[in-house]
Amino acid sequence: MKIEIDANSGFCFGVEKAVEIAEKALNNKADLFSLGQIVHNDEEVHRLAELGLKSIGREEFNNIRGCNILIRAHGEPPETYAKAEANGNTIIDATCPIVKKLQYRIKKIWETNREEEAQIVIYGKPGHAEVIGLLGQTNNEGIIITGKEDLHKIDFTKPVFLFAQTTMSLERYARISEYIKEKIVANGYTDIDARFRMFNTICRQVSNREPYLKEFAAKHDIIIFVGGRESSNGKMLFTICKNVNPESYFVSSPQEIKESWFSKNSTVGICGATSTPRWLIKNTYCRVLEIDSILI
Secondary structure, three states, X not given: OEEEEOOOOOOOHHHHHHHHHHHHHHHOOOOEEEEOOOOOOHHHHHHHXXXXXXXXXXXXXXXXOOOEEEEOOOOOOHHHHHHHHHOOOEEXXXXXXXXXXXXXXXXXXHHHOHHHOOEEEEEOOOOOHHHHHHHHOOOOOOEEEOOHHHHHHOOOOOOEEEEEOOOOOHHHHHHHHHHHHHHHHHOOOOOHHHHEEXXXXXXXXXXXXXXXXXXXXXXXXXXXXXOOOOOHHHHHHHHHHHHHOOOEEEEOOHHHOOHHHOOOOOEEEEEEOOOOOXXXXXXXXXXXHHHHHHOO
């Protein structure tokens, strides 16, 4: 077989930075608690747990005192910081700089346009950690939409400011923007620029992956996509691969790869999500090599 690893797959900048911050704290022998899994990849979470990182949920966080709390790359709402301070905890903030900037923009727009009853609309996945953090910048008054079916939540007689979770599809975000413009016009308003503003908040490292992965998936017989089952970015990028190449397979670990997927003359592309560690992609490559050695 001919096997190629996608050179651009692996941790995005924000996740890589968060993992480095966690490793540095753990190397200093600090007890460290991550509010939620540091990354949506069970293999990497397990590796960091062996180094001493403890993942905790919201209930445990509310009761823990005098500890080091890691804020992961997804970010957190303001009340999380307030609660940590009230409980005497030390925050180690690993929020992705891009997410941090987005939080600031949403908060500023919300605060400066409240008198006009402007609406902050966030295109994202309800319940996702990043979205919870973004919504918190509006005192939870923002509106979350996932598609055209959610547009009924918006009052089109009032100004609309549209933002997106940083890991969403750029193509779908553009369509959402057009749907909103159509609704504004349908409500009798022609001055769209005065009533609607869309902010380009999708991470470029994520959006640039979409067209590249289409090409990568098309040039191989088989695609092995490595990602965590809970990764929104992983699901989105895998769908792109699958739409281009039906012989695309999603795996969370090398052990899930099946010999029956391959033939001796197959060309195989291995890629992954922005939450997939590079070491896991390399291990996947080694597993495919093992299968290649026993194929007839």
